[in-house]
Amino acid sequence: MSPQMELVAITLDCPDPMALAEFYRQATGYEPHPKSDGEFAGLNREDGLFMGFQRVEDYRPPSWPGQTVPQQLHICFRVAESLDAAEARLRELGAGKPEHQPLGDRARVLTDPAGHPFCIVIR
Known part of the structure; x- marks a missing residue:
């Protein structure tokens, strides 16, 4: 066990x-x-x-999606609102949005102010 x-x-x-x-x-x-x-x-x-x-x-912040400085950790958060609304709010707080978005309409990859990538997904 x-x-x-x-x-x-x-x-x-x-x-x-x-x-x-x-x-x-x-x-x-x-x-x-x-x-x-x-x-x-x-x-x-x-x-x-x-x-x-x-x-x-x-x-040194991660260089996602590149691996010059690996991300080492990736956090995902569920959001109750639309991805667009959640993204807009998070960007107002200081989140960044990498150009590379591998998950299409299912999720968004953002970066926190220190450069850590994280995803937001719909509940």
Whole structure:
């Protein structure tokens, strides 16, 4: 029998933990972790999932879809609204949109302000 595991945390490297936490707070509505500071920031989801952001000196953003600097992690989020509406809101918050969009109308690939790629998909 294989071990049972539950995902409880995801942590992203970045140059500015507080700024990236604020981007994801506005995008997701997750609550700020009370012990966030300039070196590490976090968000809590109601079900206990923790999303962390840690400062890395000389941070280099992923070069998706190229692999000069590999992405190493790709997060997907379901959105309740249309992809167009969700994309517009996220871009207002500072998300980027790579030219390469491999999933057609099923999903959108965006990048957070630190360059990490993530997808949005319809519920």
